[in-house]
Amino acid sequence: MENLKGACIIGQSGGPTxxxxxxxxxxxxxxxxxxxxxxxxxxxxxxKGVLADQLYDMGQEDPGQLxxxxxxxxxxxxxxxxxxxxxxxxxTDYKRILEIFQKYDVxxxxxxxxxxxMDTCNKISKYMQRVGYPCNIIGVPKTIDNDLSGxxxxxxxxxxxxxxxxxxxxxxxxxxVYDTGTVVIVEIMGRHAGWLxxxxxxxxxxxxxxxxxxLPEVDFSMEAxxxxxxxVYEDTGNCxxxxxxxxxxxxxxxxxxxxxxxxxxxxxxxxxxxxALLAESVKRALGVKVRGIELxxxxxxxxxxxxxxxxxxxxxxxxxxxxxxxAGLTDQxxxxxxxxxxxxxxxxxxxxxxxxxxxxxxxxxxxxxxPEGNGIRQPFIDYALPLIQGELQRPLAxxxxxxxxxxxxxxxxxx
Amino acid sequence: MENLKGACIIGQSGGPTxxxxxxxxxxxxxxxxxxxxxxxxxxxxxxKGVLADQLYDMGQEDPGQLxxxxxxxxxxxxxxxxxxxxxxxxxTDYKRILEIFQKYDVxxxxxxxxxxxMDTCNKISKYMQRVGYPCNIIGVPKTIDNDLSGxxxxxxxxxxxxxxxxxxxxxxxxxxVYDTGTVVIVEIMGRHAGWLxxxxxxxxxxxxxxxxxxLPEVDFSMEAxxxxxxxVYEDTGNCxxxxxxxxxxxxxxxxxxxxxxxxxxxxxxxxxxxxALLAESVKRALGVKVRGIELxxxxxxxxxxxxxxxxxxxxxxxxxxxxxxxAGLTDQxxxxxxxxxxxxxxxxxxxxxxxxxxxxxxxxxxxxxxPEGNGIRQPFIDYALPLIQGELQRPLAxxxxxxxxxxxxxxxxxx
Numbered sequence: 001m002e003n004l005k006g007a008c009i010i011g012q013s014g015g016p017t018x019x020x021x022x023x024x025x026x027x028x029x030x031x032x033x034x035x036x037x038x039x040x041x042x043x044x045x046x047x048k049g050v051l052a053d054q055l056y057d058m059g060q061e062d063p064g065q066l067x068x069x070x071x072x073x074x075x076x077x078x079x080x081x082x083x084x085x086x087x088x089x090x091x092t093d094y095k096r097i098l099e100i101f102q103k104y105d106v107x108x109x110x111x112x113x114x115x116x117x118m119d120t121c122n123k124i125s126k127y128m129q130r131v132g133y134p135c136n137i138i139g140v141p142k143t144i145d146n147d148l149s150g151x152x153x154x155x156x157x158x159x160x161x162x163x164x165x166x167x168x169x170x171x172x173x174x175x176x177v178y179d180t181g182t183v184v185i186v187e188i189m190g191r192h193a194g195w196l197x198x199x200x201x202x203x204x205x206x207x208x209x210x211x212x213x214x215l216p217e218v219d220f221s222m223e224a225x226x227x228x229x230x231x232v233y234e235d236t237g238n239c240x241x242x243x244x245x246x247x248x249x250x251x252x253x254x255x256x257x258x259x260x261x262x263x264x265x266x267x268x269x270x271x272x273x274x275x276a277l278l279a280e281s282v283k284r285a286l287g288v289k290v291r292g293i294e295l296x297x298x299x300x301x302x303x304x305x306x307x308x309x310x311x312x313x314x315x316x317x318x319x320x321x322x323x324x325x326x327a328g329l330t331d332q333x334x335x336x337x338x339x340x341x342x343x344x345x346x347x348x349x350x351x352x353x354x355x356x357x358x359x360x361x362x363x364x365x366x367x368x369x370x371p372e373g374n375g376i377r378q379p380f381i382d383y384a385l386p387l388i389q390g391e392l393q394r395p396l397a398x399x400x401x402x403x404x405x406x407x408x409x410x411x412x413x414x415x
Numbered sequence: 416m417e418n419l420k421g422a423c424i425i426g427q428s429g430g431p432t433x434x435x436x437x438x439x440x441x442x443x444x445x446x447x448x449x450x451x452x453x454x455x456x457x458x459x460x461x462x463k464g465v466l467a468d469q470l471y472d473m474g475q476e477d478p479g480q481l482x483x484x485x486x487x488x489x490x491x492x493x494x495x496x497x498x499x500x501x502x503x504x505x506x507t508d509y510k511r512i513l514e515i516f517q518k519y520d521v522x523x524x525x526x527x528x529x530x531x532x533m534d535t536c537n538k539i540s541k542y543m544q545r546v547g548y549p550c551n552i553i554g555v556p557k558t559i560d561n562d563l564s565g566x567x568x569x570x571x572x573x574x575x576x577x578x579x580x581x582x583x584x585x586x587x588x589x590x591x592v593y594d595t596g597t598v599v600i601v602e603i604m605g606r607h608a609g610w611l612x613x614x615x616x617x618x619x620x621x622x623x624x625x626x627x628x629x630l631p632e633v634d635f636s637m638e639a640x641x642x643x644x645x646x647v648y649e650d651t652g653n654c655x656x657x658x659x660x661x662x663x664x665x666x667x668x669x670x671x672x673x674x675x676x677x678x679x680x681x682x683x684x685x686x687x688x689x690x691a692l693l694a695e696s697v698k699r700a701l702g703v704k705v706r707g708i709e710l711x712x713x714x715x716x717x718x719x720x721x722x723x724x725x726x727x728x729x730x731x732x733x734x735x736x737x738x739x740x741x742a743g744l745t746d747q748x749x750x751x752x753x754x755x756x757x758x759x760x761x762x763x764x765x766x767x768x769x770x771x772x773x774x775x776x777x778x779x780x781x782x783x784x785x786p787e788g789n790g791i792r793q794p795f796i797d798y799a800l801p802l803i804q805g806e807l808q809r810p811l812a813x814x815x816x817x818x819x820x821x822x823x824x825x826x827x828x829x830x
Contacts, residue, residue, distance in 0.1 A: 016592050045594045074588035081593070162814060166719055169816055173489035174716035177431050178496070179460045184712070206815045276691070293711045297599070301589035304581055304720060307814065389814045399577060399722065399804045400621045401584055 003328055004134055005036050006107030009050060010058075011043035012142075013113035013120065014081065016074040017156030018163075018303040019314035020112060020142045021404065024076060025069035026318025027110050027140065028058050036326045037108060041411060045078035046113070047120055050100050051093060053412060060409040068404035070311050071394050073303035076406055083116060084123050087130075094127045101128075101135060104411065108136050108325045112318070114143035114154070115361065118333055122354040125331045136325035139333035139354055140317050144300045146195035149362040150352040151335035155314035156300075158387035161199035162310075163302035164188055164295065165388065168203035168210055168242060171293070176238040183229055183239045183282050183290040187275035189299060191246040192216055194364045196299070199384055200242035201376035211239050216246035217364050218373035220255050225278075226285045228374050233288060245274055304401060308390025313347055320349040333357040338386075345386035418743055419549055420451050421522030424465060425473075426458035427557075428528035428535065429496065431489040432571030433578075433718040434729035435527060435557045436819065439491060440484035441733025442525050442555065443473050451741045452523060456826060460493035461528070462535055466511050468827060470519070475824040483819035485726050486809050488718035491821055498531060499538050502545075509542045516543075516550060519826065523551050523740045527733070529558035529569070530774055533748055537769040540746045551740035554748035554769055555732050559715045561610035564777040565767040566750035570732050571715075573725035573802035576614035578717035579603055579710065580803065583618035583625055583657060586708070591653040598644055598654045598697050598705040602690035604714060606661040607631055609779045611714070614799055615657035616791035626654050631661035632779050633788035635670050640693075641700045643789050648703060660689055719816060723805025728762055735764035748772040753801075760801035 010027045012020055024042075031040045040058040043049035056077070058066075069076055087094050100106070111121040118139045125137040141148050146157035168186060175184040190196040194215025203209025211232045214220060232239040248254045256274035275292030282290045317334045324332060332351040339346050368380040395402040425442045427435055439457075446455045455473040458464035471492070473481075484491055502509050515521070526536040533554045540552040556563050561572035583601060590599040605611040609630025618624025626647045629635060647654040663669045671689035690707030697705045732749045739747060747766040754761050783795040810817045 016589055045592075048594065072588065073585050075592045078594060079592040165815055167713060167717075169818070170488050170716040170718060171712055173487065173818060174431055174712050177460075177490045177494040179463065179493060202815065206813065207820075208816075208818060273691070276688070291712070293713065294709065295713075296708045297586055297589050297706070298582055298708065298710075298713070301585040302582075303585060385813060391811070391814070396806070398621065398800060399806070400580055400617065401623075403584070403588060403623060405622075 003036060004107040004136060005038060006105040007039040007041055008037050008108035008110065009041045009043050009055065009106050010077070010110045011046040011049065011112065012075040012077050012079050013046035013111060013117035014079060014143065015300060016079055017142055017144050017300055018073045018159040018306045019156050019311050021069040021072045021076045022311045022314035023112050023140050023142060023155055023318035025066055026315040027112070027322055028066060030319045030322035032059060034322060034326050039104070041104060042077045046080040046082065047084070048080040048082050049078065051096050053100055055104070055411045056406070056408045057411055061406055065404045065406060068395065068402060070315060071303060071392065071401065072403040073301040076404055081116070084120050087123060087127050094124070097124060098128070098131060098133055101133065106135060110138055110140055110321050110325070112140040112142050114145065115148060115358065118148070118354060119358040122358040125354055129331070136328070136330040138321040138325045138330065139357060140321045141333060141335065144196060145190055145193055147193040147361045147363065148357055149360045150333070150356050152338040153336060153387055155310060155317050157195060158310035159302070159306040160196055160299050161202065161384055162307045162388040163299050163305045164196060164199045165202035165209070166305055167295065168200045169206060169208040172203065172208040172240050175240055181233060181237045181288060183233060183241065183288055185241045185243060185275050185278045185282070185290065185292045186210065187273060187292065187294040188242055188244055189295070190216065190244040192361055192363070194244045197242050197244035198364055198376045198380050201380060202384060202388065205381050209240070210242040211236070212374045213242045213376055214244060214247050214374060215364055215369060216244045216248060217366060218369060219250040220247040222281065226282065229282055230286055233286065243274060243278065304394065306392050307388045308392055309387055311392060316349055324351055340382060340386055418451060419522040419551060420453065421520040422454040422456055423452050423523035423525065424456045424458050424470065424521050425492070425525045426461040426464065426527065427490040427492050427494050428461035428526060428532035429494060429558065430715060431494055432557055432559050432715055433488045433574040433721045434571050434726050436484040436487045436491045437726045437729035438527050438555050438557060438570055438733035440481055441730040442527070442737055443481060445734045445737035447474060449737060449741050454519070456519060456521070457492045461495040461497065462499070463495040463497050464493070465515050466508060468515055470826045471821070471823045472826055476821055480819045480821060483810065483817060485730060486718060486807065486816065487818040488716040491819055496531070499535050502538060502542050509539070512539060513543070513546060513548055516548065521550060525553055525555055525736050525740070527555040527557050529560065530563060530776065533563070533769060534773040537773040540769055544746070551743070551745040553736040553740045553745065554772060555736045556748060556750065559611060560605055560608055562608040562776045562778065563772055564775045565748070565771050567753040567762070568751060568802060570725060570729035572610060574717070574721040575611055575714050576617065576799055577722045577803035578714050578720045579611060579614045580617035581720055582710065583615045584621060584623040587618065587623040587655050590655055596648065596652045596703060598648060598656065598703055600656045600658060600690050600693045600697070600705065600707045601625065602658055602660055602688060602707065602709040604710070605631065605659040607776055607778070609659045612657050612659035613779055613791045613795050616795060617799060617803065620796050624655070625657040626651070627789045628657045628791055629659060629662050629789060630779055630784060631659045631663060632781060633784060634665040635662040637696065641697065644697055645701055648701065658689060658693065719809065721807050722803045723807055724802055726807060731764055739766055755797060755801055
């Protein structure tokens, strides 16, 4: 496609991360500096903001505040979970998007998100090609789940991994101070892939982490789990367990949703979540002191523990998206291409077709998991450890974080 | 009391904190350097280690590892929750302690803990005086709860406060990314005093924190709580709430233990804890999306977010204890004496009688809480903000914390 000139839109979508705003910063700053991009628009709550004509003029923002985006967790522009219909069935949304693109002469569209967001991006891209509206569309990957395919890893994963590993190291210290013994069960995000729970293994590798780790890649057995905990507890006097929220039985039922004895069949398991449910099961089976801890949202917004490597790569992914689009490329997602060898870790961006990235899930290879299904093996460490390197020099005020405050000047207010 | 010469014992007791090991480091390093102290012994699991003759020779430790104690959360020597009997009723433990003191010629005893630990320390001190065994005994304060009286604040509180405030700032960013609205309820430690939950107000003060904060100093009303949440949610589209685990109804019943409609009277509230229970109540009453988050152990072991001020004061408290004891003082607790004025914050140590410190609880003044009982006022900020200042330059290996590894050479193994 030829070199286009016009406005661009950047949207954020899906669950936020500690570094998704670093990608937004990469897109916005690069776009603002591009001679081909006449106006940089931020979509409020992703594609919903495009549909609702809720767009912010990013050129009106204070450059100092844009610079703070890399230190600000969550989605500064707002996010959404909105799935576009199949355009062959219902093209209402697509027509509206085209209308907005035409209204602002949008020739570049950048969408920052995970699997579903790449699906959105892909559908819009294919529609614009079909109706012959020239617009270069590039996806910018983001997900703490790390389950996007076609990329070595996803911006957002490493910072969550660093948060999880560090927190587990601290919990390991805390959970063994008494001579009376405790079982602590830490619930970690990851509905279908165990990349995040596996990151708890970095703590174990560092000498202060979970004794047992359960990933959704392996079918869960309550019997084997209780036997594992009993063995470790009897051997060492304590037991620290990391579990992925997505662990499930052989029939596919999530453990968190199964009606176990811990809920007495009243189906109230969701009141406390998986960690509380497993804690109750251990308490009943082994009669020991046990505590369930859910890392919950903390693990995805813990920007104070962000990996510098992650922040840099997230920014680069945003920058690369704009550079690719203004060079005439479209219908692609930025991916990370990494090598790990004796000379260290290197990462550069590449492009893969949006179709390849959308709607596929990448899981932890089974041979990276112990044969017993209760821990991770060295290849996982070799993969994940380089990603969590480096600490951010965060700007602080009065000992507390400083986050970006965007003015969010609406384009409609300016007309 | 005259200048004594002999061995010393340092013990840690009660729930661990991010900086209790900094106090231990202050005691151990100062004691090792003291010409009056012939041998520095660490008690395994506090007073239980004394009773069991499980003592470590701290002189055998690598000085580099002792230096790492200030960065290591939890109780490196092990902790206990052991309440000594009234010596007039049963003096078995006291006779055993005297026996151990005599065995190792212990002339200095330092006990590092909270209310109950100061009670232990006080009882031992009084017993040794009564039987005429010369031994200088000094308590070193520690508790994230900040409820020890006679001291401006307690080492350990500030680091937990900084963790809570920072985490709430991040959660505030995360919990408002969608245009669909969410209520997030954060459960914070503090069974009887609201110092920790109040620290969430530092996040609000910094512009990114809870809309509502409930402390145990004020009787809780579920009706008023639900009305507060409804109002904030309707006004702003979201609501972030911080609650102390110790909130209770007018009749003294803890909300976490009450059989509310959220538990259907089956009494399973403990499965998920207070945050899950309140989340369920909000969901039922308002029909909105809600999430409960329990900071759990994370808030007391989060040494990666420790306050430099706290670490320094914790170390100083340990050092001051040894200096006081070797100068001939006994039967005292180290306290912090602080001033906050236009010229800044200053802190020095002082001594108060152990009897004064033991078994009394200091609560948040009622006029530091809003009249509605759902937030904190400026005096709380003025009090707490200076305490969370400064960041630790933590030693890291491969992007993860480095904790002290003590050899723990047993004295009995050396005999």
